[in-house]
Amino acid sequence: MSNTHGLQVKKPISVWNQPLKANFKDLFKSLTKAAISSATFNWVEAGKNAADALTAVGLEKDAGQIAWLLIYRSIEKALHSLVEENLDLIRSSSTGYWNVQGQPEITDEAIEIAGNKLDLSVEQSELAIDESFFKKPGELPVLQQIKLPFAQWLTSVGLTEAQAKSISDRLPTYFVYALNDEWRVRRDDYKLLTEALDTPFTKATEREQAWARYSAALQKQIEEPMFYEAFSLRQVYVPPRAFYERKAESLQGKATTEDVAHGAARERVVIDLEKELEVWLSKPDPQDAIRVISGGPGSGKSSFAKMFAAHQSERTARRVLFVPLHRFDSTNDLVDAVKEFVNYDGFLPHNPLDPKEGESCLLIIFDGLDELSMQGKVAAEVAQRFVQEVQRKVESLNAHEPRLKVIISGRELAVQANADGFRKPQQILQVLPYYLSTDDTFKPFSNTKDKYVDEHNLLKQDQRQLWWAAYGKASGRGYNEMPEVLSREALVEITSQPLLNYLVALSFARGTLDFATESSLNVIYDDLLKAVYQRVWGEHQHPAI
Numbered sequence: 001m002s003n004t005h006g007l008q009v010k011k012p013i014s015v016w017n018q019p020l021k022a023n024f025k026d027l028f029k030s031l032t033k034a035a036i037s038s039a040t041f042n043w044v045e046a047g048k049n050a051a052d053a054l055t056a057v058g059l060e061k062d063a064g065q066i067a068w069l070l071i072y073r074s075i076e077k078a079l080h081s082l083v084e085e086n087l088d089l090i091r092s093s094s095t096g097y098w099n100v101q102g103q104p105e106i107t108d109e110a111i112e113i114a115g116n117k118l119d120l121s122v123e124q125s126e127l128a129i130d131e132s133f134f135k136k137p138g139e140l141p142v143l144q145q146i147k148l149p150f151a152q153w154l155t156s157v158g159l160t161e162a163q164a165k166s167i168s169d170r171l172p173t174y175f176v177y178a179l180n181d182e183w184r185v186r187r188d189d190y191k192l193l194t195e196a197l198d199t200p201f202t203k204a205t206e207r208e209q210a211w212a213r214y215s216a217a218l219q220k221q222i223e224e225p226m227f228y229e230a231f232s233l234r235q236v237y238v239p240p241r242a243f244y245e246r247k248a249e250s251l252q253g254k255a256t257t258e259d260v261a262h263g264a265a266r267e268r269v270v271i272d273l274e275k276e277l278e279v280w281l282s283k284p285d286p287q288d289a290i291r292v293i294s295g296g297p298g299s300g301k302s303s304f305a306k307m308f309a310a311h312q313s314e315r316t317a318r319r320v321l322f323v324p325l326h327r328f329d330s331t332n333d334l335v336d337a338v339k340e341f342v343n344y345d346g347f348l349p350h351n352p353l354d355p356k357e358g359e360s361c362l363l364i365i366f367d368g369l370d371e372l373s374m375q376g377k378v379a380a381e382v383a384q385r386f387v388q389e390v391q392r393k394v395e396s397l398n399a400h401e402p403r404l405k406v407i408i409s410g411r412e413l414a415v416q417a418n419a420d421g422f423r424k425p426q427q428i429l430q431v432l433p434y435y436l437s438t439d440d441t442f443k444p445f446s447n448t449k450d451k452y453v454d455e456h457n458l459l460k461q462d463q464r465q466l467w468w469a470a471y472g473k474a475s476g477r478g479y480n481e482m483p484e485v486l487s488r489e490a491l492v493e494i495t496s497q498p499l500l501n502y503l504v505a506l507s508f509a510r511g512t513l514d515f516a517t518e519s520s521l522n523v524i525y526d527d528l529l530k531a532v533y534q535r536v537w538g539e540h541q542h543p544a545i
Contacts, residue, residue, distance in 0.1 A: 024146070025115045027076060028153050031083055032111050035090045035157055063192045067129060070182060070190055075146060077178035082167055085225050086159075093158025114156050118149040137179050138172035147171055162476020163230035170223040170232055177220040180213040206349055214347040215313040218322060222310045227502070231474035233303055238466045238498075240300050241458050242273040242293070242429045270454040273429060274308060280426075281318065281363065281405060286398035289405045290391065292422050294415040295431035298499025301409045304431070305367040308407075312363060319359045321352055325368040330386040334393040338364070353404070355397060362404050366390070369410025369418070380417060387418045433496035434463035437489060464495055471505060483508065485516045494524065506531035 083090070133140060147168045154164035183190065223232045248267040273293070280291060295301035309322040321338070329337045339351040352359045372383035390406055397404045415428060422428050436449045436459055449459050465481045472479025486495055486504060494500040506528070507513060513527045 024120050024149065025118065027079065028118060028149065029111050029115050031079065031153065032114065032157060035083055035087060066190055066192050070179070070193070071140070071142065073186075074175055074179040074182045075143070077182060078171055078174035079146075079150065081174055081178065082170060086167055086230060088228060089159060089163065089230055090154075090157050114153075117156070118152050120149055121145070138176045140172075140175075143172045143175055159230065160476050162474065165476075166229075166231040166235060166474050167225075169235070173216075173219050173223045177213075177216040180209075180216045184209070184213060210348045210350075211319060215320075217347060218306075218310040218313050218320070221322075222306050229475070233306065235474040236467060236470045237303065237307055238300075238434065238463050238470070239307075240273050240304050241270060241432045241463075242276070243268040243270050243432060243452060244426045244429055245269075246425065268430075268452045270432070270452050270456070270458050271429070272456075272458060273304060273431065274311075276426070276429065277308065277407070281312075281316075284402040286402040288424055288427075289394045289398055289402065290422070290424075290427065291405075291407050292415055292428045293407060293409040293431060294412050294428055295409075296412055296497070298497050299431045299433070300498040301431050302367050303498070305365050305407070305409050309365050317361065319352060319362045321362065321364045323364060323366050324371075325366055325386075326371040328366070330372050330382060330389075334389050353393075353397070358397075358403075360401070360403055363407070364404070365407045365409070367409045369408055370414040372414070380414075383414060384418055387421050391421060432459075434467060434498065434501060435492060435496040437492050437496075464501060467498070467501060468505075471502075477509065488515075491515070491524075493521065494528075500528070503528040503531060506534075510534065 129140075150171065151161075151164040151168040154167055155161055159167070222234045222237075225231070226233050226236075245266045245268055248265055277291060280288070293301050293304065306322065309320050312318060313320040321342075323338075323341060327344075328341055332340070335351065335353050335355065338353040342348040342351060350357060352362050353364070369383055369387075372386055387408070390408070394404055394406055412430075415422075419428065436452070438449055452459065454460075462482075468479045468482040471477070482495070486508065491504075495504055504524075507524070507530075508515065510527070510531050512530075513524065515524075518524060
C-alpha cells in the first residue's frame with residue numbers, strides 16, 4: 001500500500017458487504033430520517049454510526065483503509081453539521097417528498113426510493129493521498145464527488161436547487177474542520193498512518209496542530225449560514241472600502257482657525273480596507289501596531305473582521321486570534337483575559353499572548369468595542385480602560401521585537417469616545433457604504449463622493465451591484481444586478497448600508513411594497529421589520545412566539 005508516491009486509499013469493499021455496512025446510501029437515509037423527525041435527534045451519536053464498525057473487522061492492519069476511515073468519518077461529520085445547521089429550512093419546506101405525499105412522517109419505502117435516485121458513483125472510486133492532502137485537505141477529489149449526491153439529497157428534502165448548491169458548496173470547508181477535530185479526538189485510531197505516511201499531523205507539535213484546528217474554525221465561521229438563509233457570509237461578501245483622515249494637502253501648514261472649525265483642514269482618503277491592513281501588517285514597526293476599524297450599525301465591520309481573520313490565518317504564517325468582545329473579560333489584565341478566552345474556546349492549549357511562551361508573530365482582532373460601552377457611563381469607562389490596557393500591553397510586548405499587532409473594531413461613537421488614544425497616521429479606518437451618491441439631496445450629512453480624495457477611483461464602483469449579483473446567485477433569485485426600481489436616490493440611505501440592503505432584499509421579495517412609488521422611509525422601515533419577522537419567525541415557527 002505504501003510507496004514513494006503516497007498512500008493508496010481504498011474503501012474496505014469486503015466490509016461494505018457486512019450487515020453494518022457504512023456506505024453513503026445508508027448515510028443519506030439516516031440523514032433523511034433525522035432531518036424530518038419531529039423528535040430531538042442526537043447528532044453527536046449519529047456521527048458514531050456504522051463507520052465505527054469498521055475498526056472491529058481488522059482494518060487496523062491496513063493503512064489505506066484506515067486512511068479511508070479517517071476521510072469517511074470526517075465527511076460524515078461535515079454532512080451532519082451542514083444538515084443540522086439548516087434544519088429549519090428543511091423542516092419548513094412545503095415541497096419535500098414526504099409533504100407532497102401528505103405524510104407527516106416519511107416511510108422507509110419512500111426513503112429507499114429517494115436513496116435510489118442519488119448519484120452514488122463515488123462509492124466505486126479510489127483515491128490516493130500524500131502529504132499534499134494534509135496541507136490542502138479541502139481539495140480532496142472525493143469531496144467534489146460527494147457534493148453531487150448531497151445537493152440531490154437536499155433538493156429531495158425540499159430545498160431549492162440554489163439553496164442546495166449554496167449548502168453543498170460549503171462541504172470542503174466543513175470537511176477540513178471535521179478532519180482536524182476527528183484527528184484530535186480519535187488519534188489513536190489512526191496510529192498506523194503515522195508509520196505509513198509522515199503527515200504534517202504526525203510531525204506537528206501540539207501547538208501547531210492546535211493552530212491548524214483554530215484556522216479551520218475561522219474558515220468554517222465564514223461559511224456558516226447567515227440570517228436563516230442557505231448561503232453563507234463568504235458567498236455574498238463584498239470587500240469594503242474605507243477612508244482615513246489627514247490634513248488637507250492644499251492646507252499643509254496654512255490652516256486657519258476658521259478652516260479647522262468648518263472641517264476644511266481635514267480630508268478623507270479612500271482606501272481598499274483589506275489591502276491597507278495587509279500593507280500595515282507587512283511592516284515590522286513596533287511603534288505602529290494598532291489599527292481601529294470604525295463603522296455604524298450594519299456597516300459590515302464585523303463581517304470584514306471575520307473575513308480578514310479567516311484570510312490571514314489561511315494565507316500567512318502569522319498567527320491570528322479573533323476575539324468577539326462580548327465573550328471577553330475586558331476588565332482583566334489583557335494577558336490573563338486572553339488565556340481565559342482561549343481556554344474556554346478549547347482550541348489552543350497555550351496562551352498566545354504569554355510574554356515568555358507566547359507567539360512571536362501574532363495578530364489579535366478584537367471585534368465589538370461598542371459592546372463594552374452600550375450600558376452607560378460605567379461601561380464606557382470600561383471600554384476606555386480596555387483600550388488603554390491594549391496599548392500598554394502592545395508597547396510592552398513589542399519592546400524588543402515586533403511580536404504583536406492588534407485590530408479593534410467598533411461603532412463610530414465608541415471609537416470617537418476613545419479617539420484621543422489613536423493619533424497615529426491612518427490609525428482609524430472608517431468603513432464606507434456600498435455606494436456614495438453624487439447628489440446630496442437625500443443625504444442629511446452630505447456624505448457624497450466629492451467629499452473624498454479617491455486617488456485610485458475606488459468609489460467608481462457601485463458595490464450594491466456586486467452584492468445583488470452575489471445574492472442573486474446564492475439565493476437562486478437570479479439577480480445579475482440591483483433591481484432598477486431600488487436604484488432611486490431616495491433609497492440610497494438604506495440600500496448603501498450592507499445590513500439594511502439585505503433587509504431591502506427580503507422586503508423586495510415579499511412584494512407587498514411598491515418601491516417605485518413609496519418614498520417614506522418610515523413606511524419602508526416598517527415593511528423591513530415585517531420582512532424580518534416573516535423570514536425568521538413566520539416561516540420557522542420559533543417556539544417562543
